[in-house]
Amino acid sequence: MDGRPPEPDGFRDFVEARSNALLRSGWLLTGDWPSAEDLVQTALAAAWPRWDNLTRQDAPELYVRKIMVNTYLRWRQRRWTGEVATGRLPELQAYGDVFAQVDARQALIAALDRLPARQRAVVVLRYFADQTESQTAEAMGCSVGTVKSHASKALARLRGAPGLAELMTGGVVS
Amino acid sequence: MTTEERQLSDMLRRVTPEPPRRVTVEDVALRLAGQATGSGGSPGSEGSGPGRRERQARRGSAGRRWAPVLAAASVFVVAGASAGIAVALTSHHGSSSPSGTGMNSASPSASPSASPSASASAPAERVADGIWGAELIDREMLTQDTLTGGASSLYAIAGGDLERIDPATGDVVTFAPVGASIANPPVVTGNTVWVVSSYAGNSVVLQGYDAKTLAQLASVTVPVSGQLPAAPEGVLASGSGGYLYVAAGSSVAVVNPSTHQVIKQISSSAGPVTSVAVSPDGSKLYASTTSSFDLATYNPATGAELGFSAVPGLANTEGNLVATSGGVWGTSGVGMTELTWFAPDAELPRMVRVGAGTGAGLDSVPTYSGGTVWIGGSHTLECADPATGQVLASVTIPTDGSVLEYFGSVTFTGGRAYAYYQDPRSQQSGVVTLTPPQC
Numbered sequence: 001m002d003g004r005p006p007e008p009d010g011f012r013d014f015v016e017a018r019s020n021a022l023l024r025s026g027w028l029l030t031g032d033w034p035s036a037e038d039l040v041q042t043a044l045a046a047a048w049p050r051w052d053n054l055t056r057q058d059a060p061e062l063y064v065r066k067i068m069v070n071t072y073l074r075w076r077q078r079r080w081t082g083e084v085a086t087g088r089l090p091e092l093q094a095y096g097d098v099f100a101q102v103d104a105r106q107a108l109i110a111a112l113d114r115l116p117a118r119q120r121a122v123v124v125l126r127y128f129a130d131q132t133e134s135q136t137a138e139a140m141g142c143s144v145g146t147v148k149s150h151a152s153k154a155l156a157r158l159r160g161a162p163g164l165a166e167l168m169t170g171g172v173v174s
Numbered sequence: 175m176t177t178e179e180r181q182l183s184d185m186l187r188r189v190t191p192e193p194p195r196r197v198t199v200e201d202v203a204l205r206l207a208g209q210a211t212g213s214g215g216s217p218g219s220e221g222s223g224p225g226r227r228e229r230q231a232r233r234g235s236a237g238r239r240w241a242p243v244l245a246a247a248s249v250f251v252v253a254g255a256s257a258g259i260a261v262a263l264t265s266h267h268g269s270s271s272p273s274g275t276g277m278n279s280a281s282p283s284a285s286p287s288a289s290p291s292a293s294a295s296a297p298a299e300r301v302a303d304g305i306w307g308a309e310l311i312d313r314e315m316l317t318q319d320t321l322t323g324g325a326s327s328l329y330a331i332a333g334g335d336l337e338r339i340d341p342a343t344g345d346v347v348t349f350a351p352v353g354a355s356i357a358n359p360p361v362v363t364g365n366t367v368w369v370v371s372s373y374a375g376n377s378v379v380l381q382g383y384d385a386k387t388l389a390q391l392a393s394v395t396v397p398v399s400g401q402l403p404a405a406p407e408g409v410l411a412s413g414s415g416g417y418l419y420v421a422a423g424s425s426v427a428v429v430n431p432s433t434h435q436v437i438k439q440i441s442s443s444a445g446p447v448t449s450v451a452v453s454p455d456g457s458k459l460y461a462s463t464t465s466s467f468d469l470a471t472y473n474p475a476t477g478a479e480l481g482f483s484a485v486p487g488l489a490n491t492e493g494n495l496v497a498t499s500g501g502v503w504g505t506s507g508v509g510m511t512e513l514t515w516f517a518p519d520a521e522l523p524r525m526v527r528v529g530a531g532t533g534a535g536l537d538s539v540p541t542y543s544g545g546t547v548w549i550g551g552s553h554t555l556e557c558a559d560p561a562t563g564q565v566l567a568s569v570t571i572p573t574d575g576s577v578l579e580y581f582g583s584v585t586f587t588g589g590r591a592y593a594y595y596q597d598p599r600s601q602q603s604g605v606v607t608l609t610p611p612q613c
Binding site: 036 | 178179181182183184185186187189190191192193194195196197198199201202203205206
């Protein structure tokens with residue numbers, strides 16, 4: 001009736017086990033939960049019809065992340081106008097008591113907002129999702145060299161983001 | 175990995191929060207069903223404006239009652255992820271009349287008996303453990319932040335329509351299509367309800383509707399100076415003296431609602447204006463811009479800038495300004511969490527946080543109604559003193575299971591308080607009456 005194939009074996013287990021981690025990756029990419037959910041749902045919907053193939057290749061999660069990242073890159077390319085990247089970042093010390101609950105997250109998202117889309121995608125895949133350089137390259141359709149260069153540029157840029165140094169050395173409660 | 179890479183990796187895991195809800199197989203199935211039937215519309219057809227609210231309005235909408243909403247929404251998702259969507263996604267009159275063919279807005283004979291809302295006449299129901307006597311009187315998915323009171327009625331935007339809701343019964347008395355626009359609350363001046371009906375390109379269009387019949391009375395086109403901000407948050411306000419103030423790019427236009435003329439344009443030195451508010455005595459116009467966490471004060475009569483304050487270092491996501499005798503209120507937020515602040519005498523460096531904010535991507539927009547400032551959200555519902563910013567009463571909003579319930583847009587009309595309520599878990603939403611203490 002609705003043209004969708006029946007639920008594949010193992011799909012539900014995967015969604016239950018991995019949606020949390022996938023959503024958190026989505027949040028790092030987009031900066032908010034509704035967009036993160038959209039990304040994850042889009043990727044899972046793309047994976048559903050080819051699930052059996054993906055499990056045979058033992059790579060469903062890599063595939064789902066690949067779709068997430070590519071969907072995100074397409075959004076950014078097309079008409080990304082969401083939260084405006086600020087260039088100004090929270091001074092955690094001065095305003096920590098006012099906005100304590102959100103400062104760390106806000107600082108993190110603000111810092112990620114400073115990155116070009118592909119650098120941000122590399123940061124999320126490499127450093128949050130723990131993918132190897134070659135898995136990251138495969139997901140993004142580029143060479144390992146390009147992944148390395150995105151990663152080092154991203155690190156350099158994040159290094160200059162005020163507030164991030166404190167976060168990275170563990171000063172702020174999440 | 176180098177030490178720095180490891181630190182980055184640890185930090186990402188530590189700071190990234192837990193999601194407010196999981197994605198389920200049913201969510202994905204609904205998405206696939208929406209794709210297969212091609213319901214909804216085509217990507218890119220939804221105009222422009224701030225994405226946040228519409229995406230939030232859709233939040234938690236999986237399931238029976240809201241399923242059509244989700245299916246319709248699914249195609250918007252790709253293009254609308256963080257971009258602007260102006261179309262409200264709701265099925266409030268979907269079952270009784272196809273969208274767009276509802277009651278003629280020019281018809282002066284609109285009557286309650288012709289109510290387009292099939293669901294509005296159900297009896298009031300206690301919700302959210304009955305905090306502040308909360309009772310649901312109207313069951314609709316409204317566009318978030320658009321409920322407002324005035325002229326002894328409630329007004330809200332739902333599904334691209336301006337609705338007039340009877341505060342006594344919760345019935346939608348009449349409605350008029352206002353087209354795709356940004357989620358800006360209607361503004362009531364005298365017997366006219368004003369909405370921002372178009373906010374794109376080189377012009378911002380205001381439309382005025384008769385407060386009783388919702389017959390269209392006026393359309394005012396305001397030229398945009400420079401560019402419109404990507405994320406406008408409260409661009410229309412009215413002041414004593416009855417003038418309308420509308421942010422149109424890097425200027426604020428003053429509109430005479432009687433003659434429908436733009437009588438002045440006050441230019442913003444700090445760039446595109448995201449939000450405006452007028453002090454209750456009409457002597458000051460406040461504007462926030464995209465350039466920083468800032469607040470400019472103007473003399474609305476002369477356009478002269480009277481003051482400017484900014485908080486260097488905070489992300490420039492402030493908006494939803496409300497002005498009271500004691501200062502200016504607004505919101506700040508990135509991503510899923512939004513907080514409300516109060517800046518005494520409009521001096522941002524002195525600002526304090528009010529309320530516990532929201533989660534789950536919802537808004538916590540302050541309102542000033544019935545002599546009190548109201549701050550909703552998904553954690554606490556509060557009222558505060560407009561002169562001092564002091565919280566007068568606060569109540570904890572319960573969760574339904576672990577799912578956040580939401581109260582917002584508190585408005586006071588005809589001696590009672592109303593709010594917009596959502597409970598994604600039970601799929602309930604609509605207008606609630608409140609009986610707040612000491613507010």
